Amino acid sequence: MAGGRPCWQCRNCIRGRPNECLQLQIMGSFYDGAWAEYVAVPYGTLTAIPDQLPFEQAAILADAVATPYAGLVDRAALRPGEAVGLWGIGGLGVHAVQIARMVGAAPIIAVDPNLGARARALAVGADHALDPGAAAVDDEVLRRTDGQGLDLAVDLVGANAVLAEAASCLGRSGRLLMIGLSLDPIQLGPGVVFGLASQSLLGHLGYAKRHLDELVELVSHGRLDVTGSISDTMPLEDVGRGVRQLATKEGNPIRLVVTP
């Protein structure tokens, strides 16, 4: 199911566009519903799980896969043959690499200071994995895109330094997509570069239910393999241990699935 519910009271909800609710309520923050054996949810938020799709795989599609999917495919309209750079190969970034691969982006360039994260990016389909501490990332990106720069650069971290580095790698008409969020003021260097090259900055949050429906089809028909993202499954009584493991990054987990 989608992790939020529309308010049914705002202007967009009243106009019949609950997907664009102005006061979307998120489960776990605005109302109870996580980490329980049963939960009552609005019928319209449910997505059926086909028999051939294991529960554990369906469970991680919301947010961890659906957010980068909606961002890359819809918000940034990534097309086959476009050069894409992805900054931050954590729980969202690893799926962003897979989605870029599925869409047919080329080349796919992952950027992450962590060696394990770079290895993960290469394992799931990145063409190159760059260490931002080792060399000037903008030079490396130009070298790997025949001097053209990126069509799409994605900040999955949420830090202005990362966003600015991603912006410096954009080519003509390049789009800069913010999936990671931060309170930093946005500063991207000389505006004349941004303007002359007709570049765009795109904010992004979450996904709509139709993205989840599409992902269920893609995963259950073998177009996208998320089995490697399920680091562990655990019963409900062990959820505290799982939260600690995520907080300390012990064993570098991507997603932990609770089976109540």
Ligand SMILES: [Zn+2]
């Ligand atoms: Zn609303």
